[in-house]
Amino acid sequence: MSPNSLQVICGGTFKGLCDSLRGTIKFYKICTESSLKQKDKKKKKTNEPSLMKNILSCCFWNGGVFLASIIGFNYVLLPIVQEMIRLIFGDSVYDGAVWMWINRILSWTFNTLWVLPLFVVSKIVNCFWFQDIADQAFKTTRGRPRHLPFSTMIADTCFSVLLHLIFLFQSMLASLIPIEGIGMFIGLLHMSLLSSSYAFEYRWFNMGWEVHQRVTCVERNWPYYFGFGLPLALCTLMFSSQLVSGCVFSLLFPLFIISANEAEMKVGDVFSPFPLKLFTPSAQLTNSIFHFLTSKTKKSNH
Template structure:
């Protein structure tokens, strides 16, 4: 494995990830001109992209204004009022709910925003795709498209669970075996670096799948392409992973992820990973794919015995 080649590809991914942020000064200029009453003069092909970006940022701002007071004012006030009562079981239930919400935000900060802003991000991807590659290609059928989306959702869910398990491994071990030391776990800084690398790979899949969706790439091809060119995709999303996991507040991480996502999404259309790289492939998604295939086979066996209908598995 060529370490120089790995470094070059990672550096290329970092550089390509900043292309979308070139729209920020353009957006600021447009907003200032609109505020001062000057007529906007912009290229027709960039017009729809800028409009989609502004619409996404406005919705993000509205979401921030609504969610931040709830998280930082309403929830603490309600918890304080409930703590003054004697209903300990109810308080424990509320605390458990808040804890589960925190875990969800910790695992899926980007996925939560993608779910809430699916059509907004889809509009940006479609506008950029039309500008760069013309009219998007169509899938073979609706069934194939939805099957691929379902597989994608399940694989990403198990990948997120896998990532959370790795991050909580020292805590889980200390709870299960309080008097023993987990010798095979690396130092904390190294463990955090591994988590950042795995998160970067995951975020690259989330970002590039909009582009590859319009190229009608199935999930098997998307995962294989990332695993083959992993240095580039780690570099592409590394800073995104850092800024969305830096804060101790999972809500703040999700808000940051939402504001940066559309600019990284545009950057994917300016990316050019090297096709012929002399780097071995790393199966980052293999555990998640194996679990998904196992569940699909179990469901298929039950469905076949009842209705004589088989369910396809995800080849990896």
């Protein structure tokens, strides 16, 4: 790789990293502008919640309810139960197999009756909050969204969800490469691009872009999107628990939606000397699955 190519890649990564912080810096300004527009709408008797209210509600649910309950169980309730067992039965039970089974039963009960249902509900609720936050941020700074036709929108959404799931599985496989440091970096590269794609998808959707346009944009400018998604990927990968990682992701993601909306990324910009087609295998597999399901549906109708 030539020094000039390396300079372009490093520059694109740095710009993406800087743009990812733009939402945090401009957060208050955008919310203030949205609130002013909301006051004008209230005069017209519309009850649409403000951008700040949506973000605070999202943060309260993911941080105040979900994450706090997990932290409270692991760092407050379990230590209290441990200490009570030690005082009642002595150190032999506390250090032995009895406590191991009690710990497992309590954890299984808590996860089954509280964490998992709450996690599923939060995923559904967050989808609506994320979309509202993205729409309001786009309207505040960029104007009226250009939505796709309804049938195209449904197909696009289903394709995108499946694409992200397959790409997530691809990133898990890539991280298992048995070369020290290489597998970890490739996994981090995948997760950073996935985080960027997920954040920018709301902006692209409001611009009327279809899936193939979004995939091409990420692959052509992968250093930029790697830098943009790097902070979010690092924040979520530092936790061993998938539930806690998902909660942290949902807690921080609204800021990255605003960052993606405010990013100084133009259609003609190029931040890489060559495309990196990491999304292509997942996109081809997703396309094959859709073709298979479509053909099955047509045959069943006939």
